[in-house]
Amino acid sequence: MKHKTFFWFFLPTASAMLLFIALPIFSIVIQSLFTPHDAVIIVTENCDPFGCKQETTIDQEATRDLRKSEPLGKFVGLEIYKDRGHLAVNEVKEIWIESNNFTEFKKNIGNLPFYRAMAFTLTFTFTVTPLMLVFGFIIALAVNSLHHNLKGLTIFFSLLPMIVSPLIGSLVLFWMIDSRGIIGEALQYVFEDPDLSLKASTGLTWVMLIVYGVWHAAPFSFVVFYAGLQTLPMDTIESAKIDGASRLQQVWYVVIPHLMPLITFVALMQLMDNFRVFEPIVGFSAEAHAQSLSWFIFNDLGGETRLLSSAATSSVLTIIGVSILLFPVLIRTWRDFNEKSAK
Amino acid sequence: MINRSLKLPISLKVSISIFIVFWLIIAAFPFIWTLWGSFKIEADFFSKADWMNALFAPRTIAEKGGAFTGDGYYGAWVQENFWQAVINTTLVCFFVVGTSLTIGTLGGYALSRSSYKYTFWLLITALIFRAMPPITLVAGYLLPFYEWNLWGHLATTVIVLVAINQPFTLWMLHSFFQKIPKELDESAKVDGCTQFQAFRHVIIPVMWPGVITTGLFSFLLAYNDFAITSMLLSQNNQTMVPKIASFMGTTQTEGNVMFAVAAVVSTTAPLFIMVMFFQRQIVSGLTAGAVKG
Numbered sequence: 001m002k003h004k005t006f007f008w009f010f011l012p013t014a015s016a017m018l019l020f021i022a023l024p025i026f027s028i029v030i031q032s033l034f035t036p037h038d039a040v041i042i043v044t045e046n047c048d049p050f051g052c053k054q055e056t057t058i059d060q061e062a063t064r065d066l067r068k069s070e071p072l073g074k075f076v077g078l079e080i081y082k083d084r085g086h087l088a089v090n091e092v093k094e095i096w097i098e099s100n101n102f103t104e105f106k107k108n109i110g111n112l113p114f115y116r117a118m119a120f121t122l123t124f125t126f127t128v129t130p131l132m133l134v135f136g137f138i139i140a141l142a143v144n145s146l147h148h149n150l151k152g153l154t155i156f157f158s159l160l161p162m163i164v165s166p167l168i169g170s171l172v173l174f175w176m177i178d179s180r181g182i183i184g185e186a187l188q189y190v191f192e193d194p195d196l197s198l199k200a201s202t203g204l205t206w207v208m209l210i211v212y213g214v215w216h217a218a219p220f221s222f223v224v225f226y227a228g229l230q231t232l233p234m235d236t237i238e239s240a241k242i243d244g245a246s247r248l249q250q251v252w253y254v255v256i257p258h259l260m261p262l263i264t265f266v267a268l269m270q271l272m273d274n275f276r277v278f279e280p281i282v283g284f285s286a287e288a289h290a291q292s293l294s295w296f297i298f299n300d301l302g303g304e305t306r307l308l309s310s311a312a313t314s315s316v317l318t319i320i321g322v323s324i325l326l327f328p329v330l331i332r333t334w335r336d337f338n339e340k341s342a343k
Numbered sequence: 344m345i346n347r348s349l350k351l352p353i354s355l356k357v358s359i360s361i362f363i364v365f366w367l368i369i370a371a372f373p374f375i376w377t378l379w380g381s382f383k384i385e386a387d388f389f390s391k392a393d394w395m396n397a398l399f400a401p402r403t404i405a406e407k408g409g410a411f412t413g414d415g416y417y418g419a420w421v422q423e424n425f426w427q428a429v430i431n432t433t434l435v436c437f438f439v440v441g442t443s444l445t446i447g448t449l450g451g452y453a454l455s456r457s458s459y460k461y462t463f464w465l466l467i468t469a470l471i472f473r474a475m476p477p478i479t480l481v482a483g484y485l486l487p488f489y490e491w492n493l494w495g496h497l498a499t500t501v502i503v504l505v506a507i508n509q510p511f512t513l514w515m516l517h518s519f520f521q522k523i524p525k526e527l528d529e530s531a532k533v534d535g536c537t538q539f540q541a542f543r544h545v546i547i548p549v550m551w552p553g554v555i556t557t558g559l560f561s562f563l564l565a566y567n568d569f570a571i572t573s574m575l576l577s578q579n580n581q582t583m584v585p586k587i588a589s590f591m592g593t594t595q596t597e598g599n600v601m602f603a604v605a606a607v608v609s610t611t612a613p614l615f616i617m618v619m620f621f622q623r624q625i626v627s628g629l630t631a632g633a634v635k636g
Contacts, residue, residue, distance in 0.1 A: 001457040005538045009453035010465070012446035013509050020506030021472045024483025031482060071486055139366055142359045145351060152622070154363060157371040159618050159625060164374075165567035165584050168607050171591075172373045175380075175604065180389035182376065182397065215369065220629060227630035247355070276476035279569050282588060294478045294570070301481055301574055308482050315479035326474045333470060337463055 025319065031312035032080060036073040039063045073309065080313045087317075088112045114314075117291040121321075123206065124292065125274040128213035129267055135214055136221025136266075137259075141251070143222070144229045155223070162219035170212055170283025177208065205289035212280050217273075221266045228262045229255070268329045275325055276318075293318045374611060381608045382411040385601050415605030419590070425606050427579065428586035432566060435501055435582055439565035440558050443505045443512050447561075448554060450509070451516025452542055456525065466517065473510035478570040480507070488575070495577030503575060504565050511564075512557055518631055519553025520546075556628040559621055566614070583610045 001009075040062040044055050067073075082089040091112055099105035109115045143154050161169060176183045179197045188196045198204045232255065240250050256263075278294035281287055287295065293314060300311035351359075376397075380388040383403045390396035400410045407414070419425040454462050484503065488494040527549070528541035536544065566584075573585035581589065587610065590603040618625065 001453060001538060003459075006453045006457045006459075009449045009538075009542075013450035013513060014465075016446060016502070016506040017469070017472055017509050020484075020503050021475065021480065021510075024480040025475065027483035027486070028479065031486070071490060138362070142362050142366075145356075145359055146363065154367065155626065156618060156622055157367050159622065160374060160615070161370050163563065163614050163618055163625070164611055165569060167569045167584055167588060168567075168610060171587070171603070171607055172377050175389070175600075176373055176376065178389060180391050182394050185394045219370070223626055223629045227626070272474050276478070278476075278478060282569075285591070294476055297478050297482070298570070298574075301478075301485070306485065308485060311482040315482050318479050319475060322474050322476065323471075326471065329470065329474070330467065333467060 028312040028315045028319075031072065031309055032316050033075060033077060034073040035076045035080060035309045037063070037066050037070065040066060080309055081317075084112070085310055086114050086313050088114060113291070114296070114317075117293050117296045120206065120290045121275060121277065121292045121294075124210060124213060124277050125271055125325075127210050128217060128274050128277075129270045131210070131214045132217040132270060133221050133263060133267060135218045137225050137263075139218065139222040140225035140229055141255075143226060155226075158219050158222055160219075161215050162217070166216060166279035167283045169216055170280040173212055173215070174284045199285070199289075202289040205284070205286045209277075209280050209284060209286060209290055212284070213274060213277065216280075217270060220270070224262050224266050225259055228259045232258055264332070268325075268332070271325045272322060272329070275322055293321065374615075377604060377611075378608050381415050381601070381604045382413065383601075384412060384414065385599070388601065388604065415601035416609070418599060419602040419606040419609070423590065423602055423606075425583070425586060425602075425609065428581055428583045429609070431497060431576075431580055432582040434497055435504070435572075436562055436565045438498075438501045439504045439508065440561045442501070443508045443561045444554055444558050446505070447509060447512035447516050447557065448550065449542075451513050452520050452546060454513065454517045455520035455523075456528070456538075466514065469510035469513050473514070476570075477507050477568070478574075481571065481574045484575065494575065495580060497576070497580050500572060500575045500580075503571055504568060507571065508561050508564050512561060515557045515560070515628065515631060516553060519550070519557070522553075523549060552624075555621075556624045556631070559617070559624055560628055562617075563614075 040059040041056050042059045044057065046053050046055055081087050084091060092109065095105060095108040099108055110119060139158065143151060143158075146154060164172075175181050177187075177198050178184050179188070179199075184196075184198065187198070188194055198208050236254050236258075237250060240254050245253065276294050277292045278298060281290055281292060281295045282298075287299070291299075297311045297314045297318065300307040300314065380397055383397060383400050384406060386402040387396045387400045390402075396402065403412055404410055454465060485494070488499060493499045523546060528536075528538075528545050531541040531545045532538065568582075569584045569588065572582045573588060576582065576585065578589075583606070587603055587606045590606060
């Protein structure tokens with residue numbers, strides 16, 4: 001295809017992505033370096049027979065004008081990155097000096113909001129991803145051995161947790177695990193504790209969110225692995241059987257190596273997707289116990305005062321996190337492409 | 344496959360069946376339970392006394408005269424204007440799918456037919472964009488949208504969703520177009536067609552399976568989105584998912600959590616029907632990226 005033709009074909013999609021993805025990324029980097037102007041303060045001196053008093057008032061009009069004429073605010077460099085709500089450089093230094101050992105350091109760091117959100121996001125990402133891979137793989141193996149007629153129906157029901165919006169999925173589960181809901185009451189009965197509430201403890205909230213994450217993501221790995229199982233080399237399986245491999249050995253030495261490219265694909269995709277976890281926290285109203293980086297941004301943006309600079313800073317930090325996770329994907333794509341063009 | 348499954352020992356067969364039943368319950372029961380509960384009053388669906396109340400609904404019978412009540416639906420759709428959100432979602436989904444397929448097919452087709460190195464870099468860029476969590480972009484949208492009074496409108500949200508959708512659409516359509524033999528449009532060009540005519544008359548008629556699958560995923564993205572729609576739409580223009588989230592804020596205090604339950608069921612029902620009809624396409628779409636990569 002000629003360059004010119006390519007250009008015209010590609011122009012609409014390219015401009016959409018440039019204007020609404022590339023430009024906003026650029027914009028948040030800039031925004032994160034600015035903070036809204038402080039209010040303009042006028043100092044007036046009131047003198048009466050008993051002496052003079054200085055009075056400070058906010059000049060509302062001047063403040064509004066200033067903020068309107070320079071909506072970006074004033075340049076502060078990396079200050080917002082270093083403040084208590086983000087990387088909290090000074091606080092971390094203090095904690096480092098004051099803490100006697102690493103456990104104490106870790107515990108104190110956990111009190112800083114950004115690091116707390118980071119801790120949850122990473123825990124969620126790195127527990128949900130392996131669990132959903134294993135769970136999806138087992139479902140795929142089980143469904144694959146089913147009778148043909150049952151497969152379609154099983155796949156239909158299996159798709160449901162993945163296809164609904166995360167917010168709705170988490171609400172549906174949330175109502176069930178409510179202390180007055182069916183699962184919540186069952187748990188109270190099992191543990192013989194009528195006051196048991198999953199919402200009240202940080203640990204249980206995390207478990208609840210992780211269980212939700214696996215429930216939501218397992219169908220994806222199931223479907224991909226199931227498709228992979230359809231191309232299983234039967235003759236290799238046969239010869240493994242003749243060599244006396246047990247069923248477990250067949251799975252371990254034949255099936256898993258065959259699915260390996262798919263497993264890497266799903267794992268890499270899921271690492272990136274789980275890193276952006278956020279709707280379940282809203283759905284489960286779990287913000288008191290678990291906050292993620294995305295929720296952090298959401299929280300800054302919502303409400304009466306939209307803290308754009310703070311949100312932009314968190315966004316930049318989140319994007320840096322995603323980029324680290326993205327790196328292996330890029331290397332893989334690069335390798336694939338070179339292999340293909342070498343052929 | 345069939346003779347292999349016949350050879351399974353009976354113990355393994357039983358444990359597989361138990362596992363499948365277990366998984367199906369986990370996957371489907373929450374939805375069935377919520378559907379059932381949406382026709383009860385709150386005192387039954389969230390019963391402190393006995394969970395069986397949700398099944399036999401003694402309070403609903405006592406208060407409403409029957410075991411089923413449509414009060415939740417009435418409250419959500421009429422009192423809380425959920426119908427407005429349904430219309431908004433329909434509009435958003437329709438225009439997002441339409442626009443994103445139109446510009447996506449053009450772009451994806453061009454990527455699959457050009458052999459220059461820059462196509463690779465464009466695809467890599469799209470992959471990077473695909474990885475960006477949408478919520479991180481919102482801070483970048485708000486300032487200009489406020490300045491130019493674009494905030495709150497459905498049209499703005501549609502365009503943003505289309506753009507966010509493009510990377511995925513491009514990748515998917517690119518891989519579908521690569522499966523269509525190049526000789527098809529090459530021969531049309533030999534016969535004197537321009538590239539666009541070749542696309543219009545030769546490729547469009549055969550591209551529909553790929554386009555339908557991609558369209559389904561665009562639809563899902565627009566339908567399920569919460570991050571963008573909750574941030575960029577004004578109260579009146581809210582789509583269903585952010586509307587449900589706003590129910591949680593207002594109705595829990597009024598004891599009308601059933602409105603939200605009914606709204607959730609109303610939102611999930613169309614998805615059920617969609618999966619029923621397009622299961623094959625969804626599965627092929629999910630695997631397309633994987634098997635290729």
